[in-house]
Amino acid sequence: MKKTLLILLTLGLFACNQQTDNTKDLQDQINSLEIKLTNTYKPGFGDFMGSIQAHHAKLWFAGQNENWDLADFEVHEIMEAVEDIEEFHKGRKETELMGMILPPLDSISKAIDQKNAALFNSSYTSLTNTCNACHKAVEMEFIFIKTPDTPPSSNQGFEPIK
């Protein structure tokens, strides 16, 4: 009886020891994954802004050409970049201000749905004013956004495909 107990106890201790080994392996794996994660490339706030800038410009030419499908696409690209900022740059003061861009984007979406060029133009002006309002709020009024004079890229057509 005593012997069996001793054997069981030894086995038990062995199992415990085994478990601590596994836990240590897992902890090591977690640590190395954490290091990998911190070193993973994450686009900066300014990278997303550069993308928003390009879509903002294309949106204008899509609207002026009444290419409503392309305009709709460009609005969604801007929205996606806004969502990415909210996900990848959580907790920053600038990110908390991001919501201000939604009303003008909604208004542009409405104009696109209604194929309403006048509403598109006035909503686009308020979108651009919102870009600058935020840049001002974060003391970067030197980043001044305006309605573009020329398309951002010469290799993309803006007229609707007939």
Ligand code: HEC
């Ligand atoms: C909620 C605040 C906010 C809004 C809204 C906003 N921006 Fe920005 N923008 C910033 C911040 C913050 C930076 C600086 C990013 C950095 O630190 O790299 C910036 C930087 C930029 C830059 C500079 C990138 C460069 O390299 O020159 C451009 C261009 C830009 N924004 C375009 C726009 C456009 C176009 C809109 C509107 C469609 C817009 N932004 C709306 C906060 C905002």
